[in-house]
Each structure stands twice: as C-alpha cells, then as structure tokens.
Amino acid sequence: MSTSELAQCIPRKSLSGNISWQTALTSTNTYNTSLNILFRKFIGNNKIRKSHILAQIYIETGMLRTISEDGNGNNKPYDAFFGRGYLQLTWLKNYKDYGTYKKIPNITNQNYNDHRINQTSHHLTANGGTSVIWWPKYDPSIISTDQNHAGEASGFY
Incomplete structure (x- = not known):
C-alpha cells in the first residue's frame, strides 16, 4: 500500500480523537515500509485479514502515534516487557x-x-x-x- 492509501485508512474522527490528513500522512510515511513488509510476509493479499490487522494496529498504536505502549508498563505486572510493536508484544x-x-x-x-x-x-x-x-x-x-x-x-x- 502506498503512504497515501495507508493514510486514507486512518479514520479522521475516532475515540482516539480527530486526526488531520497531514498527521495521517506523516504517520504512514514514517511506518509505510515496515508495514508493507509485515503485510507481504504475514498477511499476503487477503484484504479481509489486511483490514483486520490495520484496525488492530490503529487501535494499539493510537492511529500510528506510537509503537510503544503509553506509560511504558509502569505499575503493570509485565513492567519492562510492556507493549511494543504494531501489535504490541507484551510479557x-x-x-x-x-x-x-x-x-x-x-x-x-x-x-x-x-x-x-x-x-x-x-x-x-x-x-x-x-x-x-x-x-x-x-x-x-x-x-x-x-x-x-x-x-x-x-x-x-
């Protein structure tokens, strides 16, 4: 997917707040290459699986705002092994x-x-x-x- 296509998939209004086109474009530009490698290697051309993983990625990263859990696991039982990555690996x-x-x-x-x-x-x-x-x-x-x-x-x- 191109940077623009990925940015189009980010909702402009959501529970995460309002996101401008420029913010969406900047975020997807930052992560475009590694996301496309993820899609090719693990998802393939299955559009349903791609839409599911994108939805989960957008939830876990705050619409690609961060790839590291907010709070860095402080006061959590998994402490230093807090969520990192697009689908945030934890424990x-x-x-x-x-x-x-x-x-x-x-x-x-x-x-x-x-x-x-x-x-x-x-x-x-x-x-x-x-x-x-x-x-x-x-x-x-x-x-x-x-x-x-x-x-x-x-x-x-």
Missing part, C-alpha cells in the same frame, strides 16, 4: 519466543535501555507465570526502536 515469554524466532543475539554489555532490567532483576514470564532473570538476552527496546522488528514481532505474534 517476557512473548519477547523470549520472538527473540528465539529471530535468533536475536544476547547483549554484549551489561546495559539495557530500561533501568528495570539488569543482571539480577526478576520479571514475570506471563500473567500468573513464574519469575525469571532476563539477562543476558537481547534488549527488548529493539521492538520499538527498529521498525523492522516492530513489524516482524507483530507478524510473529
């Missing part, structure tokens, strides 16, 4: 499964972008799941800082 287990799928290498230093993750911090794997140490696995922030990972994680999920 440590889902990040672990995605990292295995993509064969993302472990970090080579001791620093994550999120101060809540370190060598000894414990995190729940899922709602009601066990608590585990994430280190030395990859930095989960890659899902929101790399648009290719944002799309891949969403398709994988």
